[in-house]
Amino acid sequence: MEFVKFCKIEELDKKNFITKSIFGKKIAVFKENDNSFFASEVGCKHQGADLTKGKKEGDFYTCQRHGWKYNIKSGECINQKSSKLRKFLIRIEGDFIKISLDTID
Numbered sequence: 001m002e003f004v005k006f007c008k009i010e011e012l013d014k015k016n017f018i019t020k021s022i023f024g025k026k027i028a029v030f031k032e033n034d035n036s037f038f039a040s041e042v043g044c045k046h047q048g049a050d051l052t053k054g055k056k057e058g059d060f061y062t063c064q065r066h067g068w069k070y071n072i073k074s075g076e077c078i079n080q081k082s083s084k085l086r087k088f089l090i091r092i093e094g095d096f097i098k099i100s101l102d103t104i105d
C-alpha cells in the first residue's frame with residue numbers, strides 16, 4: 001500500500017481540517033479533539049460541491065448546494081444511503097501526515 005504526503009502536522013495546529021484535490025478527488029484530513037486524524041472524501045456525491053464549505057453540526061456536514069447531509073466520520077449520506085464518502089488510511093511519518101489512496105471501505 002502506497003502512502004502520499006498530504007500535509008505537515010503543524011498545518012493543522014490552528015485548523016480543524018485541510019482540503020486538497022488529489023487525482024481529481026477532493027479529500028480532507030480532519031483533526032479530532034484528541035489530536036488524532038482521519039481522512040475523508042469531501043466532494044459531495046450529488047454534484048461534487050466541497051462539503052467542508054457547507055453547514056457543520058457536530059460530525060455532520062450539509063452540502064451548500066442542494067442540502068445532502070453526511071456524517072463526515074462514517075461517510076454515511078443521510079439522504080442517499082448508496083452515496084457513501086470514501087475514507088482513506090492515514091500514516092504519520094515524521095512531521096507529515098500521509099494518506100493512502102486505497103480506501104478503507
Ligand code: FES
Nearest residue numbers: 044046047063066
Ligand atoms: S452538490 Fe451536494 S447536494 Fe447537490
